[in-house]
Amino acid sequence: MNDVIIIGAGPAGLSAAITCAKNGLxxxxxxxxxxxxxxxxxxxxxxxxxxxWNGIKESESLYQEAIELxxxxxxxxxxxxxxxxxxxxIIYTETGIxxxxxxxxxxxxxxxxxxxxxxxxxxxxxxGAAQVMTNVHRIKPGERGVIIGVNVLSAAIAMELQxxxxxxxxxxxxKMNKVTQDAAQPGEVLDSLLHVSxxxxxxxxxxxxxxxxxxxxxxxxxxFYPKQGFKMWDIPIQLRKAVxxxxxxxxxTGVKIATISANGEVxxxxxxxxxxxxxxxxxxxxxxxxxxxxxxCPFYLVEELGGYVPLHNEQxxxxxxxxxxxxxxxxxxxAKVAIKQGVIAGLTISGNAGVSGLTQEIRRxxxxxxxxxxxxxxxxxxxxxxxxxxxQEKWKDCMSTAx
Amino acid sequence: xxxxxxxxxxxxxxxxxxYVTFSFNDEEYKGLKDESLAAALLANGIRTLxxxxxxxxxxxxxxxxxxxxxxxxxxxxxxxxxxxLTPLKEGMVVESGGKLxxxxxxxxxxxx
Ligand SMILES: Cc1cc2nc3c(=O)[nH]c(=O)nc-3n(C[C@H](O)[C@H](O)[C@H](O)COP(=O)(O)OP(=O)(O)OC[C@H]3O[C@@H](n4cnc5c(N)ncnc54)[C@H](O)[C@@H]3O)c2cc1C
Ligand code: FES
Numbered sequence: 001m002n003d004v005i006i007i008g009a010g011p012a013g014l015s016a017a018i019t020c021a022k023n024g025l026x027x028x029x030x031x032x033x034x035x036x037x038x039x040x041x042x043x044x045x046x047x048x049x050x051x052x053w054n055g056i057k058e059s060e061s062l063y064q065e066a067i068e069l070x071x072x073x074x075x076x077x078x079x080x081x082x083x084x085x086x087x088x089x090i091i092y093t094e095t096g097i098x099x100x101x102x103x104x105x106x107x108x109x110x111x112x113x114x115x116x117x118x119x120x121x122x123x124x125x126x127x128g129a130a131q132v133m134t135n136v137h138r139i140k141p142g143e144r145g146v147i148i149g150v151n152v153l154s155a156a157i158a159m160e161l162q163x164x165x166x167x168x169x170x171x172x173x174x175k176m177n178k179v180t181q182d183a184a185q186p187g188e189v190l191d192s193l194l195h196v197s198x199x200x201x202x203x204x205x206x207x208x209x210x211x212x213x214x215x216x217x218x219x220x221x222x223x224f225y226p227k228q229g230f231k232m233w234d235i236p237i238q239l240r241k242a243v244x245x246x247x248x249x250x251x252x253t254g255v256k257i258a259t260i261s262a263n264g265e266v267x268x269x270x271x272x273x274x275x276x277x278x279x280x281x282x283x284x285x286x287x288x289x290x291x292x293x294x295x296x297c298p299f300y301l302v303e304e305l306g307g308y309v310p311l312h313n314e315q316x317x318x319x320x321x322x323x324x325x326x327x328x329x330x331x332x333x334x335a336k337v338a339i340k341q342g343v344i345a346g347l348t349i350s351g352n353a354g355v356s357g358l359t360q361e362i363r364r365x366x367x368x369x370x371x372x373x374x375x376x377x378x379x380x381x382x383x384x385x386x387x388x389x390x391x392q393e394k395w396k397d398c399m400s401t402a403x
Numbered sequence: 404x405x406x407x408x409x410x411x412x413x414x415x416x417x418x419x420x421x422y423v424t425f426s427f428n429d430e431e432y433k434g435l436k437d438e439s440l441a442a443a444l445l446a447n448g449i450r451t452l453x454x455x456x457x458x459x460x461x462x463x464x465x466x467x468x469x470x471x472x473x474x475x476x477x478x479x480x481x482x483x484x485x486x487x488l489t490p491l492k493e494g495m496v497v498e499s500g501g502k503l504x505x506x507x508x509x510x511x512x513x514x515x
C-alpha cells in the first residue's frame with residue numbers, strides 16, 4: 001500500500017508528490033492524460049521581465065524532480081470512483097483497484113461550454129483544446145478561427161494562437177441568453193479584460209489596453225467602437241457584436257455575427273458572415289470536483305473561486321479524514337499558485353503520516369502561497385482573495401458546529 | 404487545413420520525428436509516435452471522429468483533455484476510447500462509430 005495516492009499530475013499534484021517524497025513518504029501519482037504536467041503543459045506567455053513562462057519546460061522539470069525522488073507516476077489511467085473503508089482509500093481506475101492511506105485530489109479544472117447554435121460541429125472546440133493542439137501537440141487547430149467568449153483565458157490563448165501563426169479573425173461575444181448572461185455584456189467583459197492588458201507580448205499592443213484604464217474610457221471604449229471593435233495584440237476584439245450561429249454542415253465553415261446593443265441585444269438586420277475553419281468557445285473554468293463529491297466532501301458555491309469548491313482549510317485538509325485537495329480543485333488560479341498549494345498539501349500529508357516538526361514549514365508555505373497569489377500574473381477572478389476567505393469562514397463554521 | 408507547427412518562435416523546432424502508421428475507417432495514415440490520436444487525426448485533416456448515436460450528426464474533438472467524451476472512437480476493437488487521451492501506436496486500428504438503430508422511435512413516428 002502507498003502512503004499517499006495523488007490524483008492529478010498537474011503542477012499541484014506533482015509538487016505535492018515531490019514534497020511528500022522529500023519527507024520520506026512513498027507516493028503514487030495517477031493521471032489520465034498522456035503526459036505529466038496537467039494544464040500547465042499548454043501555457044506560454046512572456047512575463048514583464050521578458051522571461052517566457054513555457055509550460056512544457058516547467059512541467060518537465062517538475063516531472064524530473066519527482067522521478068529523481070522515486071515518486072511513481074502512472075499516466076493514461078482514469079480514476080472513476082473512490083471509496084473509504086477501514087481507514088484506507090480504495091481507488092478505482094481503468095486498469096485496476098489500488099489502495100492508500102492518504103489521498104490527495106489535484107484534479108484541476110474543466111471548461112464551461114457556451115451552447116451557441118451549431119456548437120457540436122467538428123471544428124468547434126473549447127479554447128483550451130486549441131491551446132493544447134497548438135502548444136503541446138504542435139498542430140494548428142485550423143487556419144483561421146473565431147473565438148467566442150472574451151475573458152482572461154481566451155485573450156491569452158488568442159495571443160498564443162497568433163504566435164504559432166494561426167489567424168484569429170475575431171474575439172467576440174456569444175449571443176446573450178440565460179446561460180451566457182455576464183459573458184454577453186460588453187461592459188462586464190471589458191472590465192474583466194483589464195486584468196489581461198499587461199500580458200501583451202510587445203509594446204505596441206499595450207497601448208490599446210492602457211487607453212481603457214479608467215472608467216470613463218471604458219464607457220467610451222464600448223460606445224465609441226460600436227461596430228468595428230478595437231484591437232488588442234492585433235486581434236480584433238468585438239464587444240458590440242455577437243456570434244448568433246456557427247455555420248456548416250459537416251464541419252465549421254464560418255459564423256453568423258450580429259451587432260448587439262450595449263446591454264447585449266441583437267440589432268435586427270445587422271447580421272454578417274465571417275469565414276473560418278475553426279471556432280473556439282471560451283466559457284470560463286470551474287473546479288473539477290466529482291471525486292471529492294463521491295467521497296462525500298461538503299461543497300460550497302464560491303463565485304470568486306469559479307464555482308462549487310470542496311470545503312477545505314488553509315492546510316489543504318477536507319473535513320474527511322485523510323482526504324486533501326490542492327490546486328484548481330480548490331479555486332481557479334494560475335499554475336504558480338497550484339504549485340505552492342501542492343507544497344502545503346504535501347507537508348500536511350507528511351505531518352499526518354507521522355513526520356514531526358513541520359508546523360513552522362507549513363506556516364511558511366501558506367504565507368508563500370499568499371505572496372504568490374498577490375503577485376499572480378494571470379488572475380482568473382479579481383476577488384479570489386475574498387473567495388479564499390469565504391471558504392475559510394465556512395470551514396470555521398463547520399468545525400465549530402461539528403459533533 | 405491543420406498543419407503541424409514545425410517551427411515555433413518560442414517553443415523552437417519540433418523535436419519528435421518518429422512516424423508510425425495507423426488506420427482510421429480503413430484508410431492508412433501516418434502520425435507521430437505517442438502523440439494523441441486526436442492530434443494525429445487532425446494533422447491528417449480529419450475533424451469528424453464519430454457520428455452522434457441518435458441524430459447521426461458529425462462530432463469531433465471538443466475539449467481535447469478528456470472531459471467531454473465527444474472524441475470517442477473504437478481502437479483495436481475496444482469502443483468508447485477517448486481519442487484525445489490515447490497515445491498513437493504503430494499499427495493502431497481506429498474506427499468511428501455511426502448512428503445507432505432506434506426502432507422504437509421509428510415505429511412511433513410512423514404510427515402517430
Ligand atoms: C483548458 C485549461 C487551460 C488553462 N490554461 C491556463 C493558462 O493558459 N494559464 C494559466 O495560468 N492557467 C491556465 N489554466 C488554469 C490551470 O488549471 C492552472 O494554471 C494549473 O494548471 C492548475 O493546476 P492543477 O494541478 O490544479 O490542475 P491541472 O493542471 O488541471 O491538472 C489536473 C490533472 O488531473 C488529471 N485528472 C483529472 N481528473 C482525473 C481523473 N478522474 N483521473 C485521472 N486523472 C485526472 C488531469 O488529466 C490533469 O492532468 C487552464 C486550465 C484549463 C482547464
Ligand atoms: S475531446 Fe473531450 S474527451 Fe476527448
